[in-house]
Amino acid sequence: LVDAGRPEVVSVRPNEFRNVKPKILVKDGDTVQLGQPLFHDRNRPEVRFPSPAAGEVVEVRYGRRRVCQQIFIKVAASETAVEHKSWSPGDARKLNRAQLVEAMLDSGLWTSLRQRPFSVIADPEAVPEGIFIAASDNDPLPFDADLALDGREEDFQLGIDLLGKLTEGKVHLCHLRGGGKSRALSGATGCEKHSFSGPYPAGSIEAQIHYVLPYKKGRTVWYLDCQDVAALGEFFRTGAYPVTRVVAVGGEAAVERKHYRTRRGVSADFLQDGKGHLKRKRVVSGSVLGGGKKVTSTGGLGHYDNKFSILPEGDQPEFVGWMLPGFDKVSRFRAYASAPTATKPRSLNTNLGGGVRAHVATGIYEDVCALDILPAHLMKSVLAVDFEEMEALGLHDCAECGLCTFVCPSKIEFGDIIQSGIEEFLKEEEG
Ligand code: SF4
Numbered sequence: 394l395v396d397a398g399r400p401e402v403v404s405v406r407p408n409e410f411r412n413v414k415p416k417i418l419v420k421d422g423d424t425v426q427l428g429q430p431l432f433h434d435r436n437r438p439e440v441r442f443p444s445p446a447a448g449e450v451v452e453v454r455y456g457r458r459r460v461c462q463q464i465f466i467k468v469a470a471s472e473t474a475v476e477h478k479s480w481s482p483g484d485a486r487k488l489n490r491a492q493l494v495e496a497m498l499d500s501g502l503w504t505s506l507r508q509r510p511f512s513v514i515a516d517p518e519a520v521p522e523g524i525f526i527a528a529s530d531n532d533p534l535p536f537d538a539d540l541a542l543d544g545r546e547e548d549f550q551l552g553i554d555l556l557g558k559l560t561e562g563k564v565h566l567c568h569l570r571g572g573g574k575s576r577a578l579s580g581a582t583g584c585e586k587h588s589f590s591g592p593y594p595a596g597s598i599e600a601q602i603h604y605v606l607p608y609k610k611g612r613t614v615w616y617l618d619c620q621d622v623a624a625l626g627e628f629f630r631t632g633a634y635p636v637t638r639v640v641a642v643g644g645e646a647a648v649e650r651k652h653y654r655t656r657r658g659v660s661a662d663f664l665q666d667g668k669g670h671l672k673r674k675r676v677v678s679g680s681v682l683g684g685g686k687k688v689t690s691t692g693g694l695g696h697y698d699n700k701f702s703i704l705p706e707g708d709q710p711e712f713v714g715w716m717l718p719g720f721d722k723v724s725r726f727r728a729y730a731s732a733p734t735a736t737k738p739r740s741l742n743t744n745l746g747g748g749v750r751a752h753v754a755t756g757i758y759e760d761v762c763a764l765d766i767l768p769a770h771l772m773k774s775v776l777a778v779d780f781e782e783m784e785a786l787g788l789h790d791c792a793e794c795g796l797c798t799f800v801c802p803s804k805i806e807f808g809d810i811i812q813s814g815i816e817e818f819l820k821e822e823e824g
Pocket residue numbers: 761762763764766767768771790791792793794795796797798807811
């Protein structure tokens with residue numbers, strides 16, 4: 394774990410939040426304090442998104458149809474923060490639910506809570522059946538929760554105790570078998586601990602929730618990252634919006650593969666020396682299999698992410714590639730000469746290895762899906778905009794793990810289709 398120092402510029406991406414219509418509150422040249430709201434949700438103005446730094450807003454970048462893509466903030470040499478009320482840990486534990494919700498909304502920390510189904514920001518008026526803490530990761534380039542929580546034991550425990558007031562059920566702490574060894578995780582009390590094992594997505598919180606409290610009509614559960622639990626405790630103890638974040642950088646094209654102690658909104662370029670090492674490399678905020686989070690090397694870390702995955706671009710055509718035996722190719726069907734050594738890790742870039750073709754019913758998606766879902770049928774129900782079928786086929790449970798996209802021999806973007814189904818469903822619910 395390396396201390397990365399202070400970045401010169403940080404950024405936030407207002408368009409990364411599902412079902413949020415951002416109302417931008419700043420413009421180029423404005424000066425902001427750390428923790429000052431940069432935008433809020435038009436439909437729920439009480440849900441605010443705070444600045445991860447104090448300084449000057451150097452650019453509010455808009456894309457097509459004036460949709461705000463990113464807000465860049467130049468970090469001031471001497472930062473001032475919005476001051477909130479602080480409590481001793483004992484007094485914080487005496488707060489009631491309404492006081493907690495109000496303080497979290499006011500500070501912007503509320504945005505760290507998401508709800509299942511559909512992973513939207515939690516509804517402050519709902520009472521969840523349980524709150525899940527994500528402290529595990531076993532995607533191809535994993536993040537180490539034990540490392541991230543080292544030294545934050547008291548804040549983490551305070552965070553758990555406060556979360557317990559927000560639910561009528563239990564707080565669930567989820568980690569992988571063999572993990573959860575840090576003092577913060579092993580010593581945590583006031584929560585039910587769950588240990589998971591198995592290949593990816595066993596470490597994904599969405600899949601874990603499916604196994605503990607699967608979707609049923611009317612059931613709401615909330616979840617958040619373990620670092621946000623510690624941030625919650627820190628906020629109530631100090632009265633300042635916490636911006637410290639441990640971020641993993643991994644992937645074959647990364648210059649240095651390490652965990653960095655840095656802050657929210659940091660760019661991959663800053664963590665990798667800022668010397669243009671990331672040109673012609675694919676920077677993904679979050680999991681390589683999560684989908685839809687490609688960022689530029691100077692783009693900021695996603696609000697819910699704790700890693701950058703950096704891959705070689707696969708934009709070089711392979712001369713008569715279709716004729717080659719494929720000793721180094723990955724194939725779920727074991728269709729290449731690589732089949733005898735298929736279990737060995739091999740180099741992967743962003744090349745799809747083929748063009749989009751008609752869908753063929755092979756059963757491969759059902760093979761890899763870890764949940765009780767039939768991905769091919771689900772995809773068809775989304776394309777037919779059949780809401781009843783989508784629900785019956787498991788849209789609400791889908792962990793959006795990306796495996797069905799990864800193995801698809803027809804190169805169909807299942808992830809995008811599932812996302813569009815979720816968005817349609819949310820629109821339908823809004824009426
Ligand atoms: S349907 Fe696809 S994205 Fe959803 S859980 Fe199954 S494999 Fe993952």
